[in-house]
Amino acid sequence: MSTTITIKNLTKRFGDVVAVNNVSLTIEAGTFLTLLGPSGCGKTTLLRCIAGLEDPNEGEIYIGDKLVYSSIKGISLQPGARDLGLVFQNYALWPHMTVYKNITFALEMQKLTKAQMDERVHEALKEVQMDGYENRYPREMSGGQQQRIALARMLAYRPKVFLMDEPLSNLDARLRMDMRTELKRLHHISGATTIYVTHDQVEALTMSTNIAVMKLGVVQQLDTPDRVYHFPANLFVADFIGNPKVNLLDGTVSGQNQVKVGDFALDVETFNARGKMVVAVRPEDIAVLTEPELNAVEFTAYSVLPAGADSTIVAQRGDVEVTVKVMGISKIKMDQKIWLKFDPTSLNLYDKESGNLVTG
Amino acid sequence: MAKQAGEEQGLFERAEAWLRRFWRWVTTPQVILSLIMLFVMFYMVIIPLYRMLMTTFTFSESDVRYAPGAVPGDFTLFHWIRMLSSKVSTIMTFEPLLHSLTVSLGATFFAFVIGGALAWMVVRTDMPGRHTINVLATVPYIMPSWTIAMAWKVLFNNGTTGGMPGFLMYLTGTPPPDWISYGPVPIIVSSALHYYTFFFLFVSAALMSIDSSLEEAGELAGASRWRILRKITFPLVIPALLSGFIMTFSKTMGTFGGPNILGVPVRYYTMSTMLRSNTQVGAFGDGFVLAIVLILFSMTTIFLNQKIVGTRKSYETIGGRGFMAQKTKLRNWRMPLTSLVIIFQVIVAVLPLLLLILSTLMARSGDYSISNLTLAHWIGQSNEKINNGEPGVLLNPAIYRGAWNSIKLALYTAFFTALLGVILGYAIVKGRGTRLAKFVEQLAFIPYVIPGIAFGAVYISMFTKPVGPIPPLYGTFALLVVVSVAKHIPYSSRSGVSAMLQVGRELEEAAALAGANAWQRFARIIFPLTSTGFVSGFLLTFITTMRELSLIILLVTPTTAVLASMTMRYIENGNEQQANAVIIILIVLVLIGNFIISRFRGGSLKKGLGM
Ligand SMILES: Nc1ncnc2c1ncn2[C@@H]1O[C@H](COP(=O)(O)OP(=O)(O)OP(=O)(O)O)[C@@H](O)[C@H]1O
Ligand SMILES: [Mg+2]
Numbered sequence: 001m002s003t004t005i006t007i008k009n010l011t012k013r014f015g016d017v018v019a020v021n022n023v024s025l026t027i028e029a030g031t032f033l034t035l036l037g038p039s040g041c042g043k044t045t046l047l048r049c050i051a052g053l054e055d056p057n058e059g060e061i062y063i064g065d066k067l068v069y070s071s072i073k074g075i076s077l078q079p080g081a082r083d084l085g086l087v088f089q090n091y092a093l094w095p096h097m098t099v100y101k102n103i104t105f106a107l108e109m110q111k112l113t114k115a116q117m118d119e120r121v122h123e124a125l126k127e128v129q130m131d132g133y134e135n136r137y138p139r140e141m142s143g144g145q146q147q148r149i150a151l152a153r154m155l156a157y158r159p160k161v162f163l164m165d166e167p168l169s170n171l172d173a174r175l176r177m178d179m180r181t182e183l184k185r186l187h188h189i190s191g192a193t194t195i196y197v198t199h200d201q202v203e204a205l206t207m208s209t210n211i212a213v214m215k216l217g218v219v220q221q222l223d224t225p226d227r228v229y230h231f232p233a234n235l236f237v238a239d240f241i242g243n244p245k246v247n248l249l250d251g252t253v254s255g256q257n258q259v260k261v262g263d264f265a266l267d268v269e270t271f272n273a274r275g276k277m278v279v280a281v282r283p284e285d286i287a288v289l290t291e292p293e294l295n296a297v298e299f300t301a302y303s304v305l306p307a308g309a310d311s312t313i314v315a316q317r318g319d320v321e322v323t324v325k326v327m328g329i330s331k332i333k334m335d336q337k338i339w340l341k342f343d344p345t346s347l348n349l350y351d352k353e354s355g356n357l358v359t360g
Numbered sequence: 361m362a363k364q365a366g367e368e369q370g371l372f373e374r375a376e377a378w379l380r381r382f383w384r385w386v387t388t389p390q391v392i393l394s395l396i397m398l399f400v401m402f403y404m405v406i407i408p409l410y411r412m413l414m415t416t417f418t419f420s421e422s423d424v425r426y427a428p429g430a431v432p433g434d435f436t437l438f439h440w441i442r443m444l445s446s447k448v449s450t451i452m453t454f455e456p457l458l459h460s461l462t463v464s465l466g467a468t469f470f471a472f473v474i475g476g477a478l479a480w481m482v483v484r485t486d487m488p489g490r491h492t493i494n495v496l497a498t499v500p501y502i503m504p505s506w507t508i509a510m511a512w513k514v515l516f517n518n519g520t521t522g523g524m525p526g527f528l529m530y531l532t533g534t535p536p537p538d539w540i541s542y543g544p545v546p547i548i549v550s551s552a553l554h555y556y557t558f559f560f561l562f563v564s565a566a567l568m569s570i571d572s573s574l575e576e577a578g579e580l581a582g583a584s585r586w587r588i589l590r591k592i593t594f595p596l597v598i599p600a601l602l603s604g605f606i607m608t609f610s611k612t613m614g615t616f617g618g619p620n621i622l623g624v625p626v627r628y629y630t631m632s633t634m635l636r637s638n639t640q641v642g643a644f645g646d647g648f649v650l651a652i653v654l655i656l657f658s659m660t661t662i663f664l665n666q667k668i669v670g671t672r673k674s675y676e677t678i679g680g681r682g683f684m685a686q687k688t689k690l691r692n693w694r695m696p697l698t699s700l701v702i703i704f705q706v707i708v709a710v711l712p713l714l715l716l717i718l719s720t721l722m723a724r725s726g727d728y729s730i731s732n733l734t735l736a737h738w739i740g741q742s743n744e745k746i747n748n749g750e751p752g753v754l755l756n757p758a759i760y761r762g763a764w765n766s767i768k769l770a771l772y773t774a775f776f777t778a779l780l781g782v783i784l785g786y787a788i789v790k791g792r793g794t795r796l797a798k799f800v801e802q803l804a805f806i807p808y809v810i811p812g813i814a815f816g817a818v819y820i821s822m823f824t825k826p827v828g829p830i831p832p833l834y835g836t837f838a839l840l841v842v843v844s845v846a847k848h849i850p851y852s853s854r855s856g857v858s859a860m861l862q863v864g865r866e867l868e869e870a871a872a873l874a875g876a877n878a879w880q881r882f883a884r885i886i887f888p889l890t891s892t893g894f895v896s897g898f899l900l901t902f903i904t905t906m907r908e909l910s911l912i913i914l915l916v917t918p919t920t921a922v923l924a925s926m927t928m929r930y931i932e933n934g935n936e937q938q939a940n941a942v943i944i945i946l947i948v949l950v951l952i953g954n955f956i957i958s959r960f961r962g963g964s965l966k967k968g969l970g971m
Contacts, residue, residue: 053869072369074377076384080875092866096888105884106874157874 002029002193003064003160005050010059012045012217019045020056021217027210032187032194034204037214038240043197046214047163050195051086052079063161080109084161085154089169091146093138099125099149100134106157124156127186144175151186162187162194168203180207201241205229213237231348235355238280238348244312247286247322249279250352259349262320264297267344271359276352283325285346288313288332289339296339301332315340389878390790393783394800400780401803403830404846408822409806415821416440416648423645439645453650456634460654463547463619463630464612470552471608472601475559478701483567485688487698496705501557502954503712503947504907504924506617508550510943511712513621513936514719516541521625524936525726527715542626547618553708555611559604566600606665610658614811616910621931632813632910639820639914648821651814659809713947720941737937753941759926763945765837766906766922770953773844774901777852778894780845785856786886790865804853807846812910819843820914835917843915844905852897859893860886896957903953907946923949 005027012020019042027033035043048054050061052068055076061069063084068077093102100121107117125131128148138146147167154162167183168176184207187194198204204211205225212222213236221233232238238246253274254260258267261279268279289296299315299322311330315322315338322340332338349358369377385391416439419430427438443453478497482490500508517526518535521542529535539545619630629637631654638647690697719725723734734740740752753759784804791797807815819842823833833839863886871881909924916925923946930939 051869051873053872072377073373074380074384079869079872080877084873086870086873088866088870090864090866092864092870094867094870094885094889105871105876109875109880153870 002191004029004062005161005193005195006060006062007050008060008062010046010049010056010061012042012049012054012056018217020049023059023217023219025212025219025222027193027195029193030191032184032196032207032209034208034211035195035197035214036201036204036211036240037199037220039199041214042217043199043214044165045217047086047165047195047197051084051163052077052082053086082161083159084163085157085159086163086165087150087154087167089166091138091150091170093146093150093153095138098135098137099130099141099152102138102149103153103156106153110157120156121152124152127155128152128182144171144179147171147175147179151183155186155190160192162190162192163196164194165197166199167196169198169200176203183207201243205241213240215240230346231357232280233357235278235280235350238350242282244283244323244325247279247281247283249281249320249322251277251279253277257344262318264317266342266347267295268347268349269344271349273349273351273358277358278350278352278355280348280350281322281342281346283312283323285343286322286324287341287343288315288324288326288330289341290332290336292339293341296341299338299340301334301336301338304330304332304334306330313338389882390787391796393787394791394796397780397784397787397800398803401800401806401849403828404842405803405806405849408818409810411821412648412651412818416645416652418645420642420645422642439649443646443649452634452638452646453653456629456631456650457653459544459619459623459628460613460630460632462544463551464609466544466548467551467555467612468605468608470548471556472559472604474552475556475561475604476563476601478556479560479563479567481697481701483564485690487690487694487701489698489702493701493705496702496709497560498557499705499709500554502903502950503554504617504909504927504943504950505551505554505611505615506621506909506927507716507943507947508553508708508712509546509618509621510927510931510940511715512546512550513541514715514940516546519726523625523934524719527718527728530726530728538626542622543628544623546622547628547630550618550622551612551615555608558607559601562600562604562607563597566597569596602665602668606661609661610809610811613658614654614813614815614910616813616913617928620928632811635813635817636914639817644820648817651817654814655810658811658814662809713944716940716944720937720944722937725937737941750935750938753938753945758921759923759942759945762921762923762926762942763949765920766924766946766949769837769840769844769912769922770902770905772841773848773905774898776841776845777848777901778898780849781852781856781859781894781897782887782890783856784849784853785858785860785890786882788853788857789860801853801857804849806850807848808850810847812847812908813914815847816843816911816914819846834915835920837920839915840912840920840922843911844908847911848901848905851901855893855897859890859897862893863889899953899957903950903957906950906953 005025007023007025007027010020010023011018021042023046025033035046037043045054049056049069050063056069056071058071059069060067060071063082066077066082067073067075068082069075094105097105103121103124104117107120112120121134122131125133128151130145130148130152133141133145133149138149141149147170150167164183168179171179180203183196187207196204196207205228208225210222211225211228213220213228215236221228221237223231223233228237229241232241232246235248239248249261251259251261251266254265257270258265259277259279260266266279287296292298297317299317301313302316302321303314305312305314306329308329310328311326313324313326313330313332315324324340350356351358386395417435417437419427419432419434419436419438421432423430423438424432426442427436430436430438443449475497478493481487482493487493513523513526515527516536517523518529518538518541519525520535520538526536526541535541614632616632616636619628619633620636622628623630624633631650635647635650635654638644638650718728720737721733721735722728723732723736736752738752738754741755750756750758784800788797788801788804791800810818819839820834823830823839823842826832833842867885867889868881871885876884907924909928912922913925913928916922921929923942927939927943927946930936930942
């Protein structure tokens with residue numbers, strides 16, 4: 001029963017601000033798509049355009065094969081006619097209604113009978129593990145519980161598409177973890193096409209089938225979490241995703257499959273490009289050795305930051321600084337000499353000028 | 361791609377798309393409501409103003425007497441020349457203007473001194489009994505603005521212009537000098553004692569919002585007390601002072617009651633009383649020139665205020681915690697000062713009432729001996745010797761009619777004001793950021809800059825003739841409702857907006873997504889969540905309308921008279937004791953209304969004033 005969403009050349013301006021800039025996306029049926037990006041990049045605006053809460057300036061939106069918005073044709077369906085549900089960042093539960101009333105409001109609009117409504121409420125509350133809370137008012141519940149009710153409210157009227165705008169951002173870290181598990185499970189069971197907005201990359205990476213990374217209203221990359229993480233399409237995405245941050249090293253092509261960084265050269269996989277490059281390498285893709293080895297580059301441990309499960313080492317060589325992540329508590333001492341080994345397959349090269357990924 | 365498709369579109373499709381967009385736009389609830397409101401305000405404010413302006417440029421039937429050869433209906437500068445540069449312009453315009461300015465500035469100054477000092481003592485010192493002071497400070501404002509003027513007359517009348525001799529004269533045997541009994545001094549004092557509440561509320565709110573850590577920081581930096589006051593405290597309080605200044609000034613500029621009671625008998629005319637005397641003799645063109653001058657003055661002040669406060673407003677957001685670590689210690693002054701304040705407030709709040717009541721219990725006016733006590737003014741049968749033969753107020757059908765009119769007017773006004781508040785609030789808040797909403801908001805502000813009596817004058821010219829589908833309303837009760845509602849538009853807009861802002865837009869959006877249409881969203885989500893705001897707005901409008909005089913004085917007729925206007929008529933007919941009895945009835949009604957309000961929302965007058 002799930003639905004494909006197609007967005008064509010969508011643009012939304014607020015005065016001079018272009019919040020959504022000529023975005024085209026196809027969201028396949030059953031996808032869990034995350035819109036990810038820094039604050040103000042237009043995630044919420046894009047979501048609200050899809051929901052019909054914001055009137056775009058240009059473009060087209062299809063939900064299933066229903067044209068819900070078209071600037072050229074002058075069509076814009078009411079939010080209620082688009083058959084989608086939205087969970088708001090601040091929940092937006094109606095404070096003057098009980099949980100039961102909050103959930104049945106939409107069902108009344110659908111003219112369900114009392115028995116059907118009871119059934120739906122029961123089902124939805126069970127799904128979010130909140131059965132028994134029918135008669136509570138929103139203010140009588142904790143943030144996490146309100147969040148669940150907001151979710152139940154959406155589930156109960158069975159929209160074809162789920163939209164969620166940072167639904168977990170008001171919860172504490174522990175609850176957030178629990179709710180991620182629940183949400184992913186929910187998507188797994190319902191199979192509904194879901195668009196999920198967040199600026200938390202861990203949330204995006206853990207939950208999505210696809211991620212659209214946005215910047216200044218433009219989608220930078222639309223890909224699986226795996227590809228977004230390992231093959232960022234440009235420097236912005238590479239820099240945005242990953243914690244600790246990816247190492248971005250300025251370099252110049254110095255020969256066949258070789259890039260010179262500072263006073264040493266790195267082997268890379270086959271590519272054809274020349275000139276100035278940026279080498280991107282994830283901290284966990286670098287091996288740390290305490291003895292010299294072939295192709296390993298000598299560095300000095302500038303700082304060592306153990307954190308239980310893993311440790312971060314900041315290494316220096318001349319002007320080049322590299323962050324490395326190793327498993328467990330590192331035995332390396334500060335100012336100790338270390339040798340870093342870079343794996344050619346895990347290096348990504350970016351054109352310094354355009355910032356785009358250079359592929360072989 | 362989208363572009364190409366657009367170019368391929370035929371003319372017909374493009375027209376159709378445009379129509380669809382337009383239709384979608386005009387059927388958006390906030391757009392419909394905005395358009396309705398524009399229409400309403402156009403009828404209620406813009407057209408009347410325009411009509412009034414045109415009247416000043418047109419010869420009327422009655423002008424033929426003064427201007428030989430005048431053809432009624434012709435365009436003329438006659439009224440403007442007559443009022444602004446002729447032999448009579450001094451008496452007709454400039455003296456009243458000077459008087460109005462004197463009275464307003466004087467009243468504003470004293471209101472500032474009293475209100476500011478009280479606010480400072482309550483908020484920034486260790487004075488005890490703050491709650492009592494807070495409550496007492498609002499009492500004079502709750503009563504009709506001319507209450508103190510009437511009480512003044514009971515106390516200080518010296519008989520120069522006839523009328524009931526005052527209590528003081530009875531006690532001492534000597535008449536007080538004229539300058540105490542009549543003219544600018546008593547008008548200023550009685551207005552200041554009524555309006556000091558504004559300053560008190562504004563300044564105490566501002567003082568409360570100053571984070572004392574700012575001042576402490578100043579102290580730590582080694583600044584002297586005076587320097588701190590000048591450099592830190594004043595800049596933060598000045599916007600509040602200016603707002604208090606504007607409200608008091610523009611209210612007193614257009615006030616009618618006090619000047620009519622204490623000024624007119626000695627021919628000390630202000631703009632408002634001169635305007636009235638012009639319209640009474642049918643010299644509308646001349647009167648309206650005065651009204652326009654009054655409006656221009658009021659507009660200028662408010663405009664200046666916005667200029668100045670607008671740039672200073674940023675200060676207001678500083679601090680804002682309301683957390684006060686340090687208070688000035690009054691030490692030895694604590695008890696004496698506190699007693700003084702309370703005694704002063706009790707005198708202002710209670711003494712006028714006692715005097716008014718006393719005067720209504722006297723058989724022969726001016727004789728305050730025990731043997732002269734009577735209830736005749738209240739429950740006496742009709743008696744030739746008393747009040748031109750009218751029976752005691754409690755047996756007088758005219759009074760009951762007036763009271764009923766007052767209540768009816770207040771109810772209708774409160775209802776329509778609340779209704780407009782809902783509509784304006786929704787239209788403006790939902791349309792935030794669009795030009796249409798901004799326009800509606802600005803238009804709704806206009807009545808605010810028009811002093812009460814001038815606003816009443818505006819309506820004389822409007823409804824003597826039919827306007828569009830509306831029949832001539834002059835002399836009808838409906839006109840009083842219309843003018844009262846129109847004058848309240850700025851307040852209803854403001855309270856409507858603040859009520860709507862309480863409801864996050866997501867709450868309505870969630871309902872829209874659930875498939876609710878505009879009406880369902882309003883009835884099931886928005887209205888339930890804003891209704892308390894509107895109910896308290898309703899109650900507040902109810903009592904302000906009950907004690908409104910300046911606004912309606914030019915428009916009432918004997919059949920539509922309300923208690924407020926009846927007090928004036930009785931005074932003008934020389935039945936002062938009857939007038940005093942009527943105002944007591946009015947005060948009782950207002951106090952009952954107020955009691956209900958304070959029950960309803962914990963007695964915050966401040967909120968209702970939109971501060
Ligand atoms: N109603 C509005 N009026 C004017 N500008 C707006 C409005 N809503 C959003 N914007 C602007 O559009 C841009 C995108 O805003 P949007 O809320 O979509 O960002 P976001 O990606 O959701 O950010 P965040 O992570 O902070 O929620 C911002 O520059 C914002 O200031
Ligand atoms: Mg957002």
